[in-house]
Amino acid sequence: MCGIIGCIGRGGDTKETLLAGLKNLEYRGYDSAGIAFGGETVTVEKREGELENLRRQLETTEAFDGSLGIGHTRWSTHGPPSDRNSHPHMDEAGRVAVVHNGIIENYQALRDELRVEGVEFTSDTDSEVVPHLIARQLDAGKPPEEAFTAAVERLDGSYALAAVVEGEHAIFTARNDSPLVIGVDGDATFVASDVPAFLEYTRDVVYLENGEYAVLRPGNWTVFDGASPVEKVVKTVEWSPEQTGKSGYDHFMLKEIHEQPTALRQCLRGRVDEFGGRFSVDELDELERPDAVQFVACGTSYHAALYAAELLRDAGVPAQAYLASEYALGPAPITPDTLVVGVTQSGETADTLSALREASVRGARTLALTNVVGSTAARECDHALYIRAGPEIGVAATKTFSSQLVALNVLVERLTAATGVEQTRSLISALRELPEQVQQVLDDSKAADVVDEFGDGNAFFFIGRGLDFPVALEGALKFKEITYEHAEGFAAGELKHGPLALVTENTPVFAVVTGDDERAQKTIGNVKEVESRGAPVIAVTDGQSDVERYADAVLEIPRTTARTAAMLANVQLQLVAYHTAYELDRTIDKPRNLAKSVTVE
Structure with a gap:
């Protein structure tokens, strides 16, 4: 789930362009970050932790710039977060730098083969085999583009790759089961895992398909399927740069x-x-x-x-x-x-x-x-x-x-x-x-007050029936994702089949009860079960079932159909998760160990 960015043709703005792209890709990973510049020489700088660590390091590094480069923000799969496991990875001679998103399934066999040939690896990652494979092809006399494609042919698994090679004013990219998109802006060309990486520069894009690779040079780009160039359609995405900002x-x-x-x-x-x-x-x-x-x-x-x-x-x-x-x-x-x-x-x-x-x-x-x-x-x-x-x-x-x-x-x-x-x-x-009605919930929600009163529980349960059950599951997932507190969602009727053993006076139970049908009344019965065990109950309800008389607090939603009532209840639970995480001072937008787009199995 790592993020890749590359650009060529931006001139002296290359470093800031790469850093901006990585900032826009942090939702794909934030264990470490790094960039490499290509051209006559290849230079790399990378740091464990969030992007700001890399930016601070670059401020103290002299003459680190170039007219083309690649960058990477990492979500760890092979090897823990560290400087040495960060991307870009290089060959031993420093001629090749590569960034990778995905998993190289045959990396261990390739790693063993390269070790026999005398290669000394400096990281725990599967990705490091790629620059060494490219370097071996260069040693065999192949030009950079052929060396890149020959190395890619050795790989099994999922990958989005971008590479720069010493002495070559080009970026080489390839894709298999991990996304890559090219951005086109006159003489400048970009490649990235996702469009937001370069959205402030262009909305004109070309999507690479599985098995395709591309070569980006100053002022032009070419996509290949095997040895043959492929005619690609440039599409314009509707998103604007403003949509990817925080807006206050x-x-x-x-x-x-x-x-x-x-x-x-x-x-x-x-x-x-x-x-x-x-x-x-x-x-x-x-x-x-x-x-x-x-x-x-x-x-x-x-x-x-x-x-x-x-x-x-x-x-x-x-x-x-x-x-x-x-x-x-x-x-x-x-x-x-x-x-x-x-x-x-x-x-x-x-x-x-x-x-x-x-x-x-x-x-x-x-x-x-x-x-x-x-x-x-x-x-x-x-x-x-x-x-x-x-x-x-x-x-x-x-x-x-x-x-x-x-x-x-x-x-x-x-x-x-x-x-x-x-x-x-x-x-x-x-x-x-x-x-x-969603706007009404946002304007009138008492979620912050509920968190002030019940947010110090040692576990949090979310229950519902029918269409409210998936919303209860989602409420629990959202809560655990960003608060790091223990939360579970249950079909309300399942409480008495095991989970009730975990209920104490320190286990707030969020009960989603909408409408006044048989399901709602049965859920009220489940509310009484946890109430009798001393657990505080927070009812998320449209007020039709009278569940509030058994609740310690109420999060109200407007009356509507069963289908849309579940959606309104979901908004209240989103706010509960957010306010709890805010009070706990969590990194809400970048929860630990998670990434936005899960592109590995």
């Missing part, structure tokens, strides 16, 4: 929580006809009716998938949500009439891509529900539905989860309409009102 908020996460009303409007725009009482999804015009739907996803996206699967089952369509990491190794039975939906914010999640590819090989139709136009999932699937949330920089997903839920409602209505289930005007009206 203390943290990206808080900004993105408050951006949810706008994100939801963007998601719905052009897809909901309130007067006609129907949903219109141009991207899915050619999607035929499935006999069954399987969702594959990870983390937050898996919770969104659980929500959507329940909606489809309620509508009479067989549906199931699977953890993508499990599905890829043992897929469920599928037929040509099965639709497999990959829910992935980035469109680059390695486990989800593997699951989608396995489903495709087995004959299923595939659909990517993602935030990133041109992402790998969007390009590889038969269909793509974009959530249109805009860039999300905070590692803990907030507005993308809410937008996923809305987009999944649109997808469900599209699929169930095809099977003869009537769409309801009440849902359309509720979705139209949702952005304004």
